[in-house]
Amino acid sequence: MRIPVRKSKRLALPFGPPVISVDVEDWPQSSWDHSLPITERAASNTRRVLALLSEAGVHATMFVLGKFAEKFPAVVREIHAQGHEVASHGYGHVEIFRQSQEEFTKDIRRSKEILEQIIGARVRGYRAPDFSVVRETLWALRILSEAGFDYDSSIFPIRHARYGIPDWPVSPVRLDLGNGNTITECPIATFHWIGKNWPVGGGGYHRLLPGSVSRHLASRVMESNPFVFYCHPYEFDPLELKESAFRIPLSVRLHQSLGRRWFKARFKSFLHRFGGCRMRDLIDAFDWPQFHLDSQRGHSLVRNPQQKELAAKIII
Numbered sequence: 001m002r003i004p005v006r007k008s009k010r011l012a013l014p015f016g017p018p019v020i021s022v023d024v025e026d027w028p029q030s031s032w033d034h035s036l037p038i039t040e041r042a043a044s045n046t047r048r049v050l051a052l053l054s055e056a057g058v059h060a061t062m063f064v065l066g067k068f069a070e071k072f073p074a075v076v077r078e079i080h081a082q083g084h085e086v087a088s089h090g091y092g093h094v095e096i097f098r099q100s101q102e103e104f105t106k107d108i109r110r111s112k113e114i115l116e117q118i119i120g121a122r123v124r125g126y127r128a129p130d131f132s133v134v135r136e137t138l139w140a141l142r143i144l145s146e147a148g149f150d151y152d153s154s155i156f157p158i159r160h161a162r163y164g165i166p167d168w169p170v171s172p173v174r175l176d177l178g179n180g181n182t183i184t185e186c187p188i189a190t191f192h193w194i195g196k197n198w199p200v201g202g203g204g205y206h207r208l209l210p211g212s213v214s215r216h217l218a219s220r221v222m223e224s225n226p227f228v229f230y231c232h233p234y235e236f237d238p239l240e241l242k243e244s245a246f247r248i249p250l251s252v253r254l255h256q257s258l259g260r261r262w263f264k265a266r267f268k269s270f271l272h273r274f275g276g277c278r279m280r281d282l283i284d285a286f287d288w289p290q291f292h293l294d295s296q297r298g299h300s301l302v303r304n305p306q307q308k309e310l311a312a313k314i315i316i
């Protein structure tokens with residue numbers, strides 16, 4: 001997607017530095033058993049990420065899980081005090097497609113209240129557990145807007161077994177939800193190659209691809225699109241699964257540990273090369289193209305006719 005916008009003066013990139021986003025959660029609770037308590041490790045790993053960001057002079061957006069914030073409010077205050085954006089990752093890390101609309105409403109409102117009480121400021125952004133805003137759960141955007149969220153960053157425009165909307169716009173779009181509200185959707189970075197979008201925004205993909213390759217792909221994306229990078233504090237902890245007290249099968253341990261040993265070095269190189277910014281900085285810097293999310297027609301995206309000229313220049 002290409003949008004005619006002003007150029008960033010700081011970097012020779014049309015949309016400025018990449019958005020650095022961190023989903024603040026605990027691996028055993030988020031990925032293994034949602035009923036588990038959050039461990040101390042989640043707090044120390046988050047502080048590791050804060051130290052690396054501070055060393056690089058980069059401000060990031062931290063999507064904090066409500067359950068984490070309840071246990072470690074001091075860490076959330078540190079995140080806020082250091083100039084990072086505190087956003088919501090929901091309360092209990094249950095994927096949206098496993099929740100009713102009522103349960104989802106409760107989960108996001110609870111997480112927003114907890115975070116706002118801790119930092120004393122408004123929380124504007126949300127990211128769903130496991131990118132679970134998919135075609136069948138696009139109703140979540142209306143509920144998010146009604147709960148007072150300005151933006152969402154839960155859609156991965158790729159084809160994947162569990163998540164993703166492969167034909168979703170790869171740059172932020174402002175959505176008119178038909179309920180009098182709008183919300184800006186800010187997708188995770190993808191690289192378009194041989195007719196498909198490939199995930200290059202971070203997480204497992206970033207851990208497994210050689211560092212030079214992922215940095216090269218990222219710079220190619222940044223030539224014409226914004227870049228949203230994401231990671232988790234546990235990815236900086238190579239010993240977690242080895243030392244875990246939970247009974248986790250060896251295959252899961254090996255798969256989940258892969259790439260954690262060199263993740264810190266790779267993250268530092270990425271920040272050194274590109275810098276980084278908060279998601280709210282990107283969202284507020286540009287007039288994103290507007291679409292209408294038509295819930296009558298299976299939540300299809302309809303371009304706003306008043307923006308014909310701008311929309312005609314967009315390549316999705």
Ligand SMILES: [Zn+2]
Pocket residue numbers: 023025030089093128129130
């Ligand atoms: Zn998560």
